[in-house]
Amino acid sequence: MTKRISILGATGSIGQSAVSVLEADRERFSVHAVTADSNALKLAETAIRVNAAVAVIRDPVALPLLKQALAGTPVKVAAGDEALADIAGEQVDLTLSAIVGAAGVAPTAAAVRAGNSIALANKECLTCAGSSFMKLVARYGVNLLPVDSEHNAVFQLLQGHDMADVARITLTASGGPFLGWSKARLSDVTRAQALAHPVWSMGDKISIDSATLMNKGLELIEARYLFGLEPRHLDVVIHPQSVVHAFVTLRDGAVHAELGAADMRRPIAHCFYWPERRTEPFEALPLASLTDLTFQKPDLDRFPALQLAKDAMEKGQGAETVLNAANELAVAYFLENRIAFTDIPAIVRQTLAESERYGLLHEPGSVEAALELDREARVIAARMLLPRQKSASQKPTAQERRSNPTV
Ligand code: NAD
Ligand code: MG
Numbered sequence: 001m002t003k004r005i006s007i008l009g010a011t012g013s014i015g016q017s018a019v020s021v022l023e024a025d026r027e028r029f030s031v032h033a034v035t036a037d038s039n040a041l042k043l044a045e046t047a048i049r050v051n052a053a054v055a056v057i058r059d060p061v062a063l064p065l066l067k068q069a070l071a072g073t074p075v076k077v078a079a080g081d082e083a084l085a086d087i088a089g090e091q092v093d094l095t096l097s098a099i100v101g102a103a104g105v106a107p108t109a110a111a112v113r114a115g116n117s118i119a120l121a122n123k124e125c126l127t128c129a130g131s132s133f134m135k136l137v138a139r140y141g142v143n144l145l146p147v148d149s150e151h152n153a154v155f156q157l158l159q160g161h162d163m164a165d166v167a168r169i170t171l172t173a174s175g176g177p178f179l180g181w182s183k184a185r186l187s188d189v190t191r192a193q194a195l196a197h198p199v200w201s202m203g204d205k206i207s208i209d210s211a212t213l214m215n216k217g218l219e220l221i222e223a224r225y226l227f228g229l230e231p232r233h234l235d236v237v238i239h240p241q242s243v244v245h246a247f248v249t250l251r252d253g254a255v256h257a258e259l260g261a262a263d264m265r266r267p268i269a270h271c272f273y274w275p276e277r278r279t280e281p282f283e284a285l286p287l288a289s290l291t292d293l294t295f296q297k298p299d300l301d302r303f304p305a306l307q308l309a310k311d312a313m314e315k316g317q318g319a320e321t322v323l324n325a326a327n328e329l330a331v332a333y334f335l336e337n338r339i340a341f342t343d344i345p346a347i348v349r350q351t352l353a354e355s356e357r358y359g360l361l362h363e364p365g366s367v368e369a370a371l372e373l374d375r376e377a378r379v380i381a382a383r384m385l386l387p388r389q390k391s392a393s394q395k396p397t398a399q400e401r402r403s404n405p406t407v
Contacts, residue, residue: 002030005272006116007050008088008107009098010034011042013203014121014147017264018096021272022050029272033087035099035107038062044069054078056087058103089114094272096147097122100205101328102374105129109367112136119271121147127218127324129370130225130317136367144226145271150219151226152267153245153258158227161250168249169229171219172239173298174199176211179240183302189341191334199242199262208331209305212344213298217309218327221320224313231313236306238296243285261285305345312352318361319352321370325377326351326384333385343388351381 005022009015015034022029031050036043038059044066047055054076057066063079070077078087088095088107095111096119097104104122109129111118113136120126125133137144146152150171158166177196178186194211195204202210209215216236223234237247242262249255260266261283269278300307305327312319330347333339339347355361355377364370 002028003093003272004030004032005094005096006033006035006087006090006092006111007031007096007098008033008035008084008111009037009096009100009104009122010046010050011036011039012098012100013201013206014098014264014268015046015096018098018268018272019046019050021265021269025278026051032090032092035084035087037099037103040065041069044075047075048073054087056083058084085110092116094119096268096271097125098147100124100203102128102325102371105133105367105371109133109136112140112142115140115142117143117145119145119147119268121268123148123218123222124324124328126222126225128321128374129364129367130221130320132317132364132367132370134225143274145274146222146226147264147267147271148219148222149262149264149267150246151222152270153260154223154227154248156270157246157248157256157258161248163228165250165252166227166229166233166248167251168233168235168247169223169227170235170237170247170249171216171223172242172244172246172295173213173216173236174210174242175238175240175298176213178211179238181302186302187340187342191337194334194341198240200264202264204335205328205331208334208344209327212305212341213303214305214309214327214344214348216298217306217312218324220309221313221324231310236298238298239294241290241293243290243293259285259290305348308345308348308352315361317363317370318373319356321364321373322352322355322361322377322380323348325374326381329378329381330385333389338389339385340388340390343385347381347384347388350384351377354380354384 031052033054034047034052035056040062056078060079089110091114095116097108098121102124108125146155195207197207220234244257247257312323326348330344364373
C-alpha cells in the first residue's frame, strides 16, 4: 500500500532531502501536497518531481508565477495563509512538518487535528509551544516521529526500553564553525562565516543557531517534551565529527549510542518508512575508518546561548516560548547584517528579563496562547534590537544586496 504524504516546507533543506527519499521509492509513497513560503519556481519544480496533487504558496504575490509554472500539469494551486492552513489540515497518512520557525506551528497543529502521523522537523512546535503541542498530540492520538537527527537517534535508542530505566539522554553537537574560537573573535563573525557549517548542510536559520549553540539549547527543550524528561536528565556533549547522534544511559550504567552518516535523508527515511525499515540505498557507515571520534564539554562562557536555553527550561514553557521568539528575530536581524553575532544571545537574555518584568513567563495554556506569547516576545525583542543596530555605513550596500538578495 502506498503512503500518502504532505510536505510542509517542501522547498527547504529538509523538504528537498525528503523529496530525494521519495523519488528513490515511487511505489511506496504518493505526495498529496507540497507547500512553500514564496519561491514559486522551486515549488513548481518540486511539485512536478514528486507528482504532487496540490502546491500551496504562502505569499499570494507569488501565485501568478506558480500558476504559470504549473500550467498544463494536473497540479492544483492555491496561495495565502488560509490556503496553507487548509491544506495542512487535510487528511493524509503522514505530514512532514519542515517549515522553519514559529510559522510552522499552526500548520503542524492543523495536521495533528486532522489525525495525521507527523514527521517533525519543525522543532519550533516544541520550543515555542512544548507542553501545549504535546497535549494536542495526545488528544488526537497521532504518531509523532522526530526527524531532528539527535531526537530521531534517541527515538530509535529507546525502542524496547522502559522509560523508568533511562537515567540520561545526551545529545551530541558538532560545535559549529566557531568551536575553537576565542570570545573576542566571535564578536567580528560575518554572516558568511556563520553560515558555513563544517558538517551539516542546512537552512540559514538553523545554521546560525548551530554556530551560537542555541540549536542545541532548542534541542534540549525539544527532547524534554518528546521524551517526557526533566531537564536534569538531559545533557549535551560536543562531538565535532557528528557520527554519534545521541546517547541513552540506562540506570545500570549501560550507555547506548546511535551512529550514522550526517545526512538528513537517513532520519527522514526512518520516519517515512516507520514502523518498517527500508534497505539503505546510500553507502553504509565505514566503521573501520572511524579512528578519531572525540567528545568534550560545551563551553557555556563562549557560547552563552546554550546556558540561556537551559535556564529557560528551569523556568518552564513560557520562558522557552520567549527564548525561541527572541532568538528567531535576533537571527533574522543577524542574517540581514543589522546586528553582530554576539548580539544574538544578548538580545535573548534582555528579552527574557524584560518579559519576566512584565509577568509574561507563565505557562501558555494552548498552542494558540503560546503563539500569542511568541508575538508579544517579538515586540519586546524588537525594542531591544533597536539600539544595537549597526549604523548605515556598516549595513550592506545596495550593490551587495543585489548580488545577494537575502542580505
Ligand atoms: P529552510 O529555511 O531550508 O526551509 C524552510 C522551508 O519553510 C521552505 O520550504 C520555506 O519556503 C518554508 N517557509 C519559510 N517561512 C515560511 C512561512 N512563514 N510560512 C510557510 N512556509 C515557510 O529550513 P530547513 O533547514 O529545512 O529547516 C526546517 C525545519 O527543520 C526547522 O525548524 C529546522 O530547525 C528543522 N531542522 C532542520 C535540519 C536541517 O538539516 N536542515 C535538521 C534538523 C531540524
Ligand atoms: Mg539536530
